[in-house]
Amino acid sequence: MATTTLNPRAETYQRSWVLDWLTTVDHKKIGILYIVNSFFFFFAAGILALVIRSELAVPGLQFLDEATYNQAFTMHGTIMIFLFIVPVLSGFANYIVPLMLGAPDMAFPRINALSFWLLPVGGLLIFSGYLFGGAAAEGWTGYNPLTQAKYSPGPGTDLWLIGLTLVGTASILGSINFIATIFKMRAPGMTLFRMPIFVWTVLVTAVLILLATPVFTAGLIALFIDRNYGGSFFDPNVGGSPILWQHIFWFFGHPEVYIVILPAMGVVSEVLPVFSRKPLFGYRAFVFATVGIGLLSFSVWAHHMFTTGFVFLPFFSFMTALIAVPTGVKFFNWMATLWRGKLSLTTPMLFALGFLSMFLIGGLSGVMLSSPAVDFHLQDTYFVVAHLHYVFFGGSVFGVFAATYYWFPKMTGRKLNEGLGKVHFWMHFIGFNLAFFPMHQLGISGMPRRVADYSPDAGWTILNSMSTAGAFLIAASIFPFLINVVATFINGERAGDDPWEGNTLEWATSSPPPPYNFDRLPPIHSERPLFFLTHGHGHAADRPADVDEKPEDDVQRRGGAA
């Protein structure tokens, strides 16, 4: 097992471990900070989910009063979206994108650090509402006039607004960094159409963040002005409009959900080819589909507002249905990658396949909701809760775990245990479906969302109990994962540069990489520079035209057990 770097631990000067991590501007350390911070918020919001599901298992208010319940689901949604799923994907992107580009770091390392540190501050501010009379309790969507000071007095909602403004600013700064890095810091030979798909998805995601998040910030500030300075933006009694809030929120909110899913799709697009031993089918089409989804995502927002009676239904219905086309193209590309491949069902591959199955269901339920007449029945019911969890959780979170198992060896130099990984996967997969599939039927039969309690005569009890059982199974599945992480740090199997026979440049340096990332870069003539190095004669498309085929070019590379 040969390492390729001159000095993996080369530092400019020695300083204490704590100070190093607090002041680092190294994208790799910042990426790890993002990931670890996000997992803390994941567990906090996950506990809130358990609280919610415990209360809803059977009719009647057993543990909570309505006020506490309403704060619980508001905090759950807000924290999961803004402090877990977006930052954790950002963390993986931060770590991996410069490596995939063959770059030594991000374009603006100090702004990178600032982007990270704003997150725990913003998250704590949002949570601090609990200490000041109650956290925000109006749903993560914060609809007006409910969020006006008159109906939601107290600092909880204001702290929510300020915290989210900080988190949004962090996102925007990060997006500037990613776009500049991707356009200005690619290694020689890496044209845009030779970048890994993960980098493409991060690029489109960053553009969405850049353009959509500031609109949300404007809305947050406007609501803050309404609440604290007698403003009239959203109060209909003084010339404002509650529907304006929904437009502003969803103009951001819809691109936000693509911000959440695209990097996960990127991860899947890296994992499937590696563990099928084939290239991603239709690379160019995939790039165009990603860009197309990004563009279309700005044109569909009002499908969240069909029942308000204030939107032009045919346009938004059409655009929403249309966005299924590039998404379908991606599915077919993934399926064709598996076709006639040689699949290794490692844990990252299981999570990637799980993503395909679960995101499919979430996408199909979304297409059902795109029809206004159907949406009139299903909007604001548990059908929507099922849909959003199948795409956020079945999609993005599965992608996050695929990324974790796939890139853990690169980041730490050790491979997570496969046995425990499979236990984690199956508990997680079964628990997830048990928790969320029954919610489709609950919504279809009329159970509204955001209710602290429901009637015992409605016939919803069994499905709710099933769902609660599933939630606890998901929680239990975290234990094999955490045990795996801890045990691997203590005594895990060491990984070399390239334990998976990867295709992309992050596997062309040591695990973990040195601070400066690369001593040498391989020649880049395709989107799989490492594949050519290993299997030079594998395929004409991966082989540069100007290289002579000499026996000594046929290099056998094995960076560790596959």
Added chain:
Amino acid sequence: MRFTTARSRLWGLLRAAIPFLIIGLLSGCLLPPEPKTETAKDVFGLYVAVLVMGGIVFLGVEGFIVYAVVRYRRKPGDDQLPPQVHGNTMVEIIWTAIPTVIVLILFVISTITLNAVEARSAKPGVTVEATGFQWQWRFRYLDSDNNPKNDAVVNGTAANPPVMRLPVGEPIRVILPSLDVIHSFFVPQFLIKRDVVPVGENGTPNELEFTISEEGTYTGQCAEFCGLQHANMTFAIQAMTRAKYDQWLKVAKSGATPAPSAAPNATVIKLSATGTKFSTDRIQVPAGQPFVIRFEITDGQNHNVAVLKGGQVLFAGEIFQGPGVREYQVPALPAGEYQFQCQVHPVMTGTIVAGP
């Protein structure tokens, strides 16, 4: 788990599928409740069409994934690369074009049903103003005389949600004003909801129209999160023959409770309510004597005052809509402590001390 033959792999997969089959079977048939209005039937049909389309895609794609996992598993020791296929332009064009066509078809059938749902009749059989407010409904049956004073009004309490009685077979127009935040008028068995949005002085509230096709009682609930008691904001629709409806309407319109006569020199307690708050949470009254609560509602909501002891209602004042004032003649209370409460908003409570 290691499987050496395709058959044992398949068997392993089937065993893994059992939990999902169980989940799927228990989860129900994924069909909405039986539709009880004319347009609900159209929506039901559209829903089934979309569900079937989705089901076909689901079985196809999911089936392929399962097949691929079984069929293309890398055998241990096999280091041969599979054929490195990068793409196929013709195939990619086809699988872009076909979904586009499917999407267009979906859009067309969707628009047809939408037009049916949104159609408005020239002359509805009944027009009801269903006002939503935190956290109750009030139904006012509008007639053509433009005199709100003789409209039938149905109020509800947390314990007794309001019932909207309607005739079957006629177009019903529901107007949906809000007094405070956004609510939503949702009747699952009608497969429809519409948001109840506050629109200010110059705005027009939303409207909904449906024709009920079958007699029966149908539950409804607020479907837009509106604060503390959102989960309790329920109502019911009771559909009956036109004749029975007319009968009920006549009684409802004439039901004005006569003002009771005031006892001379009775203590008058002033109490007011707005939003979800009383003006005070403690009232002192003389024990053993009837007294008057002069109750003022300063906002547009429904409130009342009820007197309770140990959860038992001793007196319940008439629920009325503000702004306005009513005088409640409360019978004598023996010395002790009681609770007073608004039955529309049970969070509004206070203490009555009847003393010497």
Added chain:
Amino acid sequence: MTTAELQRVELPPPGRGRHEAGLPTPLVGMLLFIASEVMFFGGLFAAYFNARAAHAGAWHPPEGGELDMPLAAVLTAILVSSSFTMQFGVAAIRRGDQRGLRMWVGLTLVLGVLFLLGQLYDYSRLGFGIGDGIFGTTFYTLTGFHGAHVFGGAVGLTIMLARALQGQFSTANHVAVEAVSIYWHFVDVVWIALFTTIYILR
């Protein structure tokens, strides 16, 4: 893999992207930042137009309030001039004229501060506040956040001036000045849009 098989790569000089002909990386960053700020103001303008369109009756300040058009026109002139002075400063340092840079940046800063003072003076005399109905809310929010951005630009100009006084800039090395100038022009363009929307179109 042994290191011998990997091709040696010449890394480009620090601070410059791979493409020598392309924009310098700090300018790319500034342009992206400005794109996000355009969307931010876009959200605020959307709120303004929405309120205006939905407003029954004439759109004007609340009772007792009045917009000071002449003062706003003067402020516009000040800000537009400051864009010219800023660009003269950029031209100066591009040809290596350190004194010219200091003079023009200093002048731009003075004009920027004048604008801010004028804006505050306007606020003090308007006769209505942010809590006075939808007109007041949108007016103060839009002009207030613009003013905040002018303030941010003034801070940037101060730093540029300080660095220029220390002789830190040259023909080959002045990308920070270019970046601040782009930001300053952006702030000016936003003001022109504001002035046109609020004062001229009403």
